[in-house]
Amino acid sequence: MKAMLQKIRKEAASVLASGEADLVLGWGKGPLWWQSYPAFIEEEKETGSLTWDPFCVPNLSKYLLEELWVKQKVALFLKGCDALGFNQLLQDKRVDREKVLIFGIPCSGLIDPQKVERAGLHQGLHSVEHQGGELVFSYKDDQKKEDPSSFYYDKCLTCRHPNPVVFDMMLGDAVAVNPQERFAAVGELEKQDVSERYRYWERQFSRCIRCFACRNVCPACSCRECIFDLTDPRWLGKANVLSENQFYHITRAFHMAGRCVDCGECARVCPVDIPLTSLNRKLIKDLNELYGEYDAGVEPEKEPPLITFNPGDPAAFLES
Amino acid sequence: MRRIGVFVCWCGTNIGATVDLETVMEKARQMPGVVFAGDNKYMCSEIGQTLIRDTIVQERLDRVVVASCSPRMHELTFRKTAAAAGLNPYLVEIANIREHCSWVHKDKAEATQKAISLVRTAVAKAARNKPLQADQFAVTHRALVIGAGIAGIQAALDIGETGFEVDLVERTPSIGGRMAQLDKTFPTLDCSACILTPKMVDVAVHPKINLYTYSEIEAVEGYVGNFEVTLRQKARSIDKEKCTGCGICYEKCPSKVDGEFEEGMSKRKAIYVPFPQAVPNVPVIDRENCRWFTKEKCGVCKKVCPADAVDFEQSDQLIKQKYGAIVVATGFDLVDLDEFGEFGYGKHPDIITSMEFERLVNASGPTGGKLLRPSNQEPPRNVVFIHCVGSRDKSRGKPYCSKICCMYTAKHAILLKEKYPKSQAYVFYIDVRTAGKEFEEFHRRAVEEYGAAYLRGIVGKVFPSGDKLLVNGVDTLSNQTVELEADLVVLATAITPRRDAAALGRMLGIGTDGHNYFVEAHPKLRPVESHTAGIFLAGTCQGPRDIPETVAQAGGAAAKAIALLSKETLLSDPCVSNVNESLCTGCLACLPVCPYKAISEKTITEKVHGQERRRLVAEINNALCQGCGACSTACRPGAMNLLGFTNEQLLAEVDAICL
């Protein structure tokens, strides 16, 4: 953990000093133990404020959308899931690879503050870090060591690409990959009959407050102006009713079909715990079954299934 | 506020009997923007159209809704009507209350409610219709005909006769197609070659027809009036100018392979002319089987050719050409019989297809016209013909009727008896279908004069027994099993489009149905047009048919092509896609989904906070765009908008229909 932090600060300082990049995107520490926020560093002397701890979860790549207009070259740090999102932006032609310098961080999983709280470990907590195979919780004059496995984010438990798939320089050794089965929850839902499933999603979507955090954080949602923000025509009504919530989610899910990199960010940021991962994974699973395995974000040059025409594609509607 | 007029059509009783049109009009008058609602028994009639024209003027209408039949029937009619009264034709909307309503409902109250809803939808859309202007563009006065069977030959001749240049492209080394393989033709029994060969020669000498044999379509771009096609003329390895057609080369060539023209029943050489009357009468080297090309030795043909015409160095030529119109005439194949094990095809030489039968009775065929059993070269005595092999068979074959088999089997029965008066034909059939001029008479002749025995029933199995074949079947009229001993079994094999028809269709941007037949624009009213403007269909590539029908359709396709080529300019359809550049992210998801290659990328420059920014956006070529709308569904932020069907219009329709 410490070693990685040193590398991060060293590389950041070096690219800014040499002028190789005029902006570094990393993470900085907020006042509370769980707060690790995106940091925009333009001066070598500020690089000491960069942090690396188990809460550096935000994907920094979406900031490129704006920053690349004003900067010559931007250096940034990407974890495994972040790199997938970056590749999606690349595929959507939203970032110029030439103007980006990527430091890859192999990631052994980040810690969900809610799980820490639920375990009652948060009172007076100062910081949390990985040490060896353990998670060390530091208090004013005390330390506790725990097995990290029960504190990882859900999305980290099923992560299939903890080692970044795109980078200019890798900052550490590759970590082991052993994800849990990611379609398990989808499989359970598929067992329900249609009306049961419909009610399940009704219950989920009725909680949505349409804060649009899921969209805003999503690396596959990089439109200049999202259709849900348009007023002419107004696709999405403003009334706080279930049908508009459903319309939003179904439409967005379809916009994600074949493009969602399964980074889990949408579900992570949702303030009302809507299981968006299941929605996205259902589409991933269906597309895999219909058009063959496709892993969005891994090979951005590969044509995504829904905008490719293959003579062998299933066309059940044509076969009379 | 809009001034919308709603015109409700009774369509005789087609609509009027099922929908309460008084109520529809009364409700229409209350819809936003509607200032007039009127009706007529037949709105498309002169009186109906006059009503529309006069009302537009008197009521100063700025939008028109016609509640009638499908827009595919009369949208154009009513657009013209509106234009005649000075209204932009694209301000007319159709509410389809016939196909979408009166024809599919019985309950008058419900149908009336639905008709009102459909009118409300059309009114909501019409209110958002914008005037659209069609562009003019020039037409290239040259036609392309793909496939030189009888269909392609006829179409090329008809077009060429009017003085337009025609390029006729044929994949195989000679023109002629399937008809060249046939012996006699039903129902008149004239010799196929005798009526086809003169036409083939006409093509060869026609000053306006340019023949590209041994050639294929490589790429198609462009649009009606201005298609841009790349042809690949495969290397023939013979200099056409020097070759005198003497034939020494293929006499001497040592490499033998199964001949396609003879359906594999005799050998041809690696250098060959597919059949004696081939046009052009110039050999071709099949490089896959030529020893020079496979083993780099031999070269006998080159040594013996007195004209020094053999050219091993020839290479494929790519030719780019512009065309105003295209006629597709790629014909048919026979279905694969692998699935039909019970008939034993391929397991015994005396079990043959009807096409093989044609070659066996043909004077230029492998037996010189003597019908002999392939197994022992003896004349057959009992011949069993089996109808519908692969046709009308939903589970393993094709659900459709191949249409020609009943007739050619009757022909075969007659030819058999004429060759061997002591022979006996047995025909297993499901139904005998003889709808056609002189067809029933012909069939009756086969039965009454030529003694063909027709057995209604199904064959369960054909298997060898000694030097004969045993045919087991059921006579479904007497409900008895029958076992026949046969010397020859002839399978009336179902026809299908060419195996690569769908691929060609994709290249041309024309649709194929579930069986890969090319789809006509309207099954009744536009049978020779494809859905893509400027591309016409002729012959068996569109559906099963015989020679007279093929020739008639080819003439029809030619007439359509001629009508198009005769125009100096065409008007484009203004219902094309439109990019909202401020929304477009330049992701280009739209680009690969466009079937007409109408989308490209471009870089635009814009000023943001005083800074110049260059970014990618999509761009539409209006002339190429066919308004299919694929791009607008692919575009997530809604930057692609199809004029005439804009997002605004569609949403207004959805709102109106859900009301």
Ligand SMILES: Cc1cc2nc3c(=O)[nH]c(=O)nc-3n(C[C@H](O)[C@H](O)[C@H](O)COP(=O)(O)OP(=O)(O)OC[C@H]3O[C@@H](n4cnc5c(N)ncnc54)[C@H](O)[C@@H]3O)c2cc1C
């Ligand atoms: C056994 C049998 C007996 C028959 N007997 C009779 C009869 O007695 N009387 C009658 O009226 N009808 C008869 N018919 C039907 C008749 O053969 C057809 O109606 C007719 O030949 C159809 O002509 P066509 O031009 O549509 O197709 P085809 O003859 O198949 O011609 C198509 C041509 O296009 C070429 N081609 C295909 N694809 C391409 C491509 N991609 N690029 C370039 N060229 C291409 C092919 O090589 C071919 O030369 C018989 C059919 C069969 C099977």
Ligand code: SF4
């Ligand atoms: S939809 Fe969710 S999981 Fe998928 S890419 Fe977007 S944020 Fe990640």
Ligand code: SF4
């Ligand atoms: S929801 Fe759709 S339109 Fe909105 S940003 Fe995401 S992809 Fe774009």
Ligand code: SF4
């Ligand atoms: S983050 Fe959650 S609450 Fe917010 S819009 Fe998305 S699903 Fe709804």
Ligand code: SF4
């Ligand atoms: S029009 Fe839409 S799909 Fe096409 S490039 Fe622009 S945003 Fe992408």
Ligand code: SF4
């Ligand atoms: S509507 Fe779009 S996809 Fe269809 S032809 Fe036009 S540009 Fe191509």
